[in-house]
Amino acid sequence: MTERKNIAIVGAGLVGSLLSLYLAKRGHKIDLYERRPDQRQFAEDGGRSINLALSDRGWRALRGIGIEEEVRQVAVPMHGRMMHDDKGNLSFLPYGKEGQFIYSVSRAGLTVALVNLAEKKENVKLHFNRQLTHLDVRINELQLRNRDTEEVERIKPDILFGADGAYSAVRSEMHKRELYDYSQSYLEYGYKELTIPPAAGGGWQLDKNALHIWPRGNYMMIALPNIDGSFTCTLFFPHKGPLSFESIKTETQLFAFFQNSFADAILLMPDLAQEYFANPVGSLVTIKCFPWSFEGKAMLIGDAAHAVVPFYGQGMNAGFEDITVLDQMLDNFTGDWRDLFERFERKRKPDADAIADLAVLNFIEMRDKVADPRFLLRKKIEAKINEKYPHTWLPLYSMVTFSDLPYSYALETGRKQDEIMELVMPHIQAPEDFGKQEVQDLLHKLLQEEERLKPYSKVK
Amino acid sequence: MTERKNIAIVGAGLVGSLLSLYLAKRGHKIDLYERRPDQRQFAEDGGRSINLALSDRGWRALRGIGIEEEVRQVAVPMHGRMMHDDKGNLSFLPYGKEGQFIYSVSRAGLTVALVNLAEKKENVKLHFNRQLTHLDVRINELQLRNRDTEEVERIKPDILFGADGAYSAVRSEMHKRELYDYSQSYLEYGYKELTIPPAAGGGWQLDKNALHIWPRGNYMMIALPNIDGSFTCTLFFPHKGPLSFESIKTETQLFAFFQNSFADAILLMPDLAQEYFANPVGSLVTIKCFPWSFEGKAMLIGDAAHAVVPFYGQGMNAGFEDITVLDQMLDNFTGDWRDLFERFERKRKPDADAIADLAVLNFIEMRDKVADPRFLLRKKIEAKINEKYPHTWLPLYSMVTFSDLPYSYALETGRKQDEIMELVMPHIQAPEDFGKQEVQDLLHKLLQEEERLKPYSKVK
Structure with a gap:
C-alpha cells in the first residue's frame, strides 16, 4: 500500500464521482468539489444531454465498484439502429452479434447513484456549490468560491484531479503556463433536445429497444428510450444557413420543417413547438490537449482532458475507461505520482485522440450514409x-x-x-x-x- | 471609391504598420496602436528574432507601397544553404536558379522604415505604449491602457484589425465567444539567439551570401548575415532531455557541447557563454484559428491569425501576403466589409494552414536531412x-x-x-x-x- 494522500477532485459529475470511489477504495482521503448544487435536491440545469449510451467500457468501470447490476435495472438495452426514412419506412441495423447491446441510461440517475455511493464512504467528502476561481498549479493551491456564502476557501491538496468537463476550469488554469498544446474545434452543427412522451396508457410509442435515427443528409434526429416510457430526441441541425436553427423562427416554419422531414415523429411530439423554442441550442466541440498532468500534482481526466462529439456514444465510456486504466496502473504503483501521471497520459492520449476522430467520422456516417x-x-x-x-x-x-x-x-x-x-x-x-x-x-x-x-x- | 472608415489597427509591428500604409492609400483614417514603446527611441526588447528572411511574397507587398529598392539597400542576399558538417566541411545547396535569392533583413530596421512611412501619412496616427485590456467585439469597443499615464482610453472604430502577433490580445478577446476553432501546438524545441561578430578588420567571418546551417540530427544551429558584418545565430535545441537547454547548466558543459557539435563556429563566438546564459529561450508555436473575422467589424491578420514556426522563413512573408490578397480584394470592393472579410478568410485560411504545416516539415528537413x-x-x-x-x-x-x-x-x-x-x-x-x-x-x-x-x- 502506498502513502495515503489528500486528493481533491474538481467536478462531481459522472467521471469525478466514479473516480472518487476508485481512489477511496485505495485508502486516500478525497474531497469532491462541484460547481452546481446537489442534484439530489434540485432539478438539474438545462442544456445537458438527458440520456447517454453506456457500452462495454463503461460497464467494466461500473463493475469495478460493484454497481453494474444496480445500474442495469434502470438501463434500456438498444439492440441496433432503427432508421426512419422520409416516408416513415423503418429498417433495422443490429449493433453487434446476438446479445450485444448498448444501453440508454439517465445522466442524472447515474450521477445520483454514484454520488450516493461516494457519500457513504468515510473517506470521501462532498462539497457542492463550490466554484474554482483560481489555481496556482506550481504549489497546487486552489481557491474555491462557496456559492452559498460567497466565502472563498483555499485548499492545498497533495493531488488534484480536474474532472470538470469540456469547459474545465482546472484546464484553463493549467493552460496559463507555456508549452501546452491545445485545440478546440466546433462542428457547424448544434443540437436541441425534444421529447416523445410515453403513450397515453403508458409504455413506449416507438420500438423501445433501438436507437432511432432519422438521417436526412444535411441534418438528422435521433431518439433514445428512457425508462419511464418516453424518448429523448436530439435534433442535430446546422447553426446557420438556409435550413438551420437560425432560419427557423416561427411555429409555422417549424411545423413545415418537421412535417416535411420527420412526418412520423411529429405525430408523437405534442410539445414540439413549446420545447423547440424554450430549449437551448447546444454546440458540438472536440477538445484535445497535452499534457494532461502537471508535475505529478494535477491531472485532467474525462471530458476535461478529451471532450468528444456524441456521435459514437463514447464520451462517458471513454471517461470511465480513463479510470479503469488509471486503476490498473495503481495496481503496480511505486508511489511516484509524476511517473504515474506521465505514463498514464502517454498511454491514454492516442486513444483519446482516436475516439475524438471516430466520433466525428460517425457523425458523417449517421447523417449521410445510413440512408x-x-x-x-x-x-x-x-x-x-x-x-x-x-x-x-x-x-x-x-x-x-x-x-x-x-x-x-x-x-x-x-x-x-x-x-x-x-x-x-x-x-x-x-x-x-x-x-x-x-x-x-x-x-x-x-x-x-x-x-x-x-x-x-x-x-x- | 467606397466610404472612408475609421480603422484601428492593434499592433505596429511589420504587418500592422505595412497594413496601415495600404489602407491609408485607400483614403481611410487609421489609428495604429502598439503595446511597446516607439522602437525608434528605445532599444527593442529581447527574445524576438533579430533578422528575418524576406522572399518574393514579402518583396511584392513592399513593392506595392514603393519601398522595395529602399529595403534592398540594407538587405543581404542569401544564395543558398551552406551546410557545416561536424568536421567543419562545407557544402552548398542553392535555393533556386541563378539569380533567385532570399534576403536577410533586420526586423527592427524594416519595422522602423515602415513606421516612419506611416508617420508621414496625414491619415495615419501612431499611438505607442497602448495595451489592449478589453474588447467588446459585438460593438467594436476597445479599452486601451496608456502605459505612460495609466489612463484607460475607450475607442470605437468602424473597423478593427488585430495585427498583434502570435500571442494576440485581440484574438484572445474575440476568442471568448463560442464556436471559435483554435489550436496551439508547440515543438519540443526552443531557440536561443547568439552572435558571430564582424571580423576584427570589419566584414563577415563566414560566406555572407548564404544561410549557414549546422545540422546535427536532434538539434541544429543556423546563422543569417547582418548588414554590419555580424551573423545572428539561432540554436534550435530540445527544451528537455539528456542534451537540452535544461541539461546545460555550466560554462564547462556549454563549451564541451559547442566544441563537440559546432567546432568551427565556436572559434568565431567570443561572447558565447555570456550570451548563452543571458539570452532567453524562445518557444516555437504553431497557432491556427477560425474564423479570423467577426461580423465585418474585426479581423485578425498576420501572426495573430496564423503563427508559424520559423523554418521556412515565411512568417513575415505570409503576413505581408495577407495584405497583398486583401488589397487585391479591395480593388473590386462593394463596401460590404462582412462579405469582404468572409471571402478573405475563406480564401486565405487553407494557405495559412499549408505554410504552417510546411514550416514544421522543413524543420525536420533542415535538422535531419540536409546532412x-x-x-x-x-x-x-x-x-x-x-x-x-x-x-x-x-x-x-x-x-x-x-x-x-x-x-x-x-x-x-x-x-x-x-x-x-x-x-x-x-x-x-x-x-x-x-x-x-x-x-x-x-x-x-x-x-x-x-x-x-x-x-x-x-x-x-
Missing part, C-alpha cells in the same frame, strides 16, 4: 466476414463498443478494413454475392496480406 | 527535372519562396512530387544517372500521369 443502400449492404457483408473470420475481422463499431481494444487500435484497424472493403464491394451487388468464389478468394488473399487484422491475438 | 547524401542527391535530381521540365516541375522550395502560387497548392504539389521521387530515386545512385534512358522514360511516364503538376498553366 444509403450501398452502405447498408456493406454493413451486411462486414457482418458476414466477421461471422466467417471471427478472430480476424471484428467490425469497427464492435471494437469500439463491445471490446476493450484501444480506441487507437480500432481506428487504425478500421482504416485497413475500409481499404479491403473498397476492393471487395465492387464485386458485390446483393448479400448473396458474398458466397461467390471470386469474392471468397479475393477476401482470403486480402486478409492474408493484412496480418495485423487480428485484434485479439495481437493486442491482448 | 544526408541521398537527400542532397535528390535535390540535385529535382533541379535537373526542373531544368528539363520548367513548366511542369517547379521544386517545392521555389513554389513557396520564389512564386506567388498559393501555399496550399505548393503543399499539395510537393506531395505529388514526393510520390514521383519515391519511384525515381531507386534508379539513381549519382547525378549522372539522371541521363539514363530508364530514368527518363519513367519520369516522362509519371509526369504525364500527373497532369496537375503544371503550376503556372493551371493556377495562374
